Amino acid sequence: MFSKILIANRGEVALRIIRACKELGIKTVAVYSQADAHSIHVRFADEAICIGGAQSQSSYLNIPSIISAAEITDVEAIHPGYGFLAEDAHFAEICASCNIKFIGPTPDNIRLMGDKMTAKETVRKAGLPVITGSRAVVKTKEEALRTAKEIKYPVIIKAAAGGGGKGMRVCHNDVRLISALLTAQSEAEAAFGNPDVYIEKYVDKPRHVEFQILGDESGHILHLGERDCTIQRRHQKLIEESPSPALDSKLRKRMGELAVKGAKSVGYVNAGTIEFLLDENNNFYFMEMNTRIQVEHPVTEMVTGIDLIKEQLRIASGQRLSYKQEDIVHKGASIECRIYAEDPENDFRPSPGRIATYHIPGGPGVRFDTHIYSGCEISPYYDSMIGKLITYGNSRLEAIKVMQRSLDELIIEPIKTTIGFHKRVLNDPAFLRGIFSTDFVEKLFEKRE
Numbered sequence: 001m002f003s004k005i006l007i008a009n010r011g012e013v014a015l016r017i018i019r020a021c022k023e024l025g026i027k028t029v030a031v032y033s034q035a036d037a038h039s040i041h042v043r044f045a046d047e048a049i050c051i052g053g054a055q056s057q058s059s060y061l062n063i064p065s066i067i068s069a070a071e072i073t074d075v076e077a078i079h080p081g082y083g084f085l086a087e088d089a090h091f092a093e094i095c096a097s098c099n100i101k102f103i104g105p106t107p108d109n110i111r112l113m114g115d116k117m118t119a120k121e122t123v124r125k126a127g128l129p130v131i132t133g134s135r136a137v138v139k140t141k142e143e144a145l146r147t148a149k150e151i152k153y154p155v156i157i158k159a160a161a162g163g164g165g166k167g168m169r170v171c172h173n174d175v176r177l178i179s180a181l182l183t184a185q186s187e188a189e190a191a192f193g194n195p196d197v198y199i200e201k202y203v204d205k206p207r208h209v210e211f212q213i214l215g216d217e218s219g220h221i222l223h224l225g226e227r228d229c230t231i232q233r234r235h236q237k238l239i240e241e242s243p244s245p246a247l248d249s250k251l252r253k254r255m256g257e258l259a260v261k262g263a264k265s266v267g268y269v270n271a272g273t274i275e276f277l278l279d280e281n282n283n284f285y286f287m288e289m290n291t292r293i294q295v296e297h298p299v300t301e302m303v304t305g306i307d308l309i310k311e312q313l314r315i316a317s318g319q320r321l322s323y324k325q326e327d328i329v330h331k332g333a334s335i336e337c338r339i340y341a342e343d344p345e346n347d348f349r350p351s352p353g354r355i356a357t358y359h360i361p362g363g364p365g366v367r368f369d370t371h372i373y374s375g376c377e378i379s380p381y382y383d384s385m386i387g388k389l390i391t392y393g394n395s396r397l398e399a400i401k402v403m404q405r406s407l408d409e410l411i412i413e414p415i416k417t418t419i420g421f422h423k424r425v426l427n428d429p430a431f432l433r434g435i436f437s438t439d440f441v442e443k444l445f446e447k448r449e
C-alpha cells in the first residue's frame with residue numbers, strides 16, 4: 001500500500017479521501033487555493049500546500065502546480081476525486097510520466113470513454129444494448145435528415161465529447177433539426193473544443209440507472225449493484241438511491257452482467273460507473289461510462305458494506321480484488337440527498353456566504369459527508385454542493401423515514417439550501433411509491449403553481 005498520497009481536490013470529497021487514508025495508515029497531502037486556506041481538508045491532512053488563486057483554472061485545474069506539490073512532498077500517488085482533473089486523460093498521463101500513480105483508470109480508459117460515440121460503439125460490439133442512431137459523427141444537414149428519417153422523430157443531438165447532458169438538443173421535426181444541428185455544433189465547439197455531434201432516437205420519460213464497477217489491475221471486474229439517479233434538475237443530480245425501485249432481481253442481474261461486459265470490453269481498471277437509460281417498458285440502453293468515483297458512491301457503500309475509496313487505493317497500489325461477484329451481498333436500502341447552497345425558490349440560484357448556525361443530524365442509519373463547519377465561508381468560486389445526507393434502512397421505506405427525520409434535524413443557516421426542497425420530495429406520493437421519471441422535479445414545481 002502507498003505510504004503517502006496527494007489529494008488533488010477540495011470540499012467533501014477531499015475529506016472523504018483523507019478519512020479512507022487515515023484508516024489505511026496512508027499519509028495525506030492536501031492542496032488548496034487561496035480561497036480555501038481555512039478549509040477542513042487543509043486542516044485534517046498531514047501536510048497542505050497552496051497551489052494558486054481562487055479560480056479553479058489557477059489552482060485545482062493547474063497541472064504544473066499540482067505536479068510540483070506532489071514532487072515537493074514526495075508522494076507516491078495522486079487521488080483526483082471527482083470533477084476538476086478526474087477525467088483528464090492528459091493529466092493521468094503526466095502523472096505516469098512523473099512516476100506518480102494516478103488513482104483511477106488508465107489514460108486509455110479515460111480517453112475512450114470520454115469520446116461518447118466511440119464508447120457507445122465499443123460496448124455495442126461487446127453486446128450491450130444501445131439506442132439506435134447515427135453510428136458516426138453527423139456533419140451535414142443532409143446526414144442529419146437522413147438519420148432522422150431512418151430512426152423517426154423525436155431525436156436527440158448529443159456532443160461526442162459531451163456527457164452529463166451538456167449540449168443536448170431534442171428535435172421533433174426537420175426544420176428544428178436543421179437549426180438545432182448548427183447550434184449544437186457551435187455549443188459543442190465552445191464547451192469542449194470539439195464540434196462533433198451525433199444523433200439518437202429520443203427516449204421519453206426515462207429513468208437513470210447506473211451500475212458501480214470495480215476492476216483490478218489483474219483484469220478482474222465486478223459490479224456492486226445499481227444506483228437510481230432519476231431525480232435531477234438540468235442534469236444536476238439531487239437524490240440518488242440504491243437499490244433502484246424500478247428493478248427486480250432478474251433485470252438487476254441482466255443489467256449488472258452487461259455492465260461488467262462493457263467494462264471488460266475496454267479493459268477497465270479501478271472504480272467506474274456504467275450509466276443506463278431505462279424506458280417505460282423496462283428496455284434499457286447504455287448511455288455512457290463515467291471514469292471516476294462519483295458523488296453518489298456512498299449509497300452503494302451503505303448497501304454493500306464496501307468502502308469504495310479504500311478499494312480505489314488498494315487497486316491502484318496493485319492489490320487484487322479480495323472478493324468475487326457472488327460474494328457481494330446487497331442488504332437494505334440507502335438514499336442520498338445532496339445539500340446545495342442554492343435557493344430552490346429562486347431557480348436554484350447559488351447562495352454563497354457564511355454559515356453561522358449548523359446542526360448535524362445523527363442516530364441510527366445516518367451519515368453526513370460534508371466539509372462545512374460553524375463559521376465557515378461558502379465560496380462562490382466552486383460547485384455549490386455543501387454536503388450529502390445519506391441514510392440507511394432495512395427497506396426503502398425505512399431509509400425514507402430516517403431521511404425525513406434527518407432533514408428535520410439538519411440546520412444550516414442563514415444561507416439558502418436545498419433542505420426544504422428535499423423535505424417536499426420525500427413527502428411526494430410518486431416518490432414514495434418509487435414511480436417517477438426524469439421529469440419529476442419539473443412536475444413537482446408545476447404542482448405548486
Ligand code: MV4
Nearest residue numbers: 131156164165200201202203207208232287438
Ligand atoms: C437521452 C435521453 C433521451 N433519449 N438520450 C442526459 C444525461 C446524459 N447522460 C444522457 N441524458 C439523456 N439522454 C436519449 N436518446 C434523455 C436524457 C436525459 C436524462 C437522462 C438521465 C437522467 C435525467 C435526464 C434528464 C434529461 C434528459
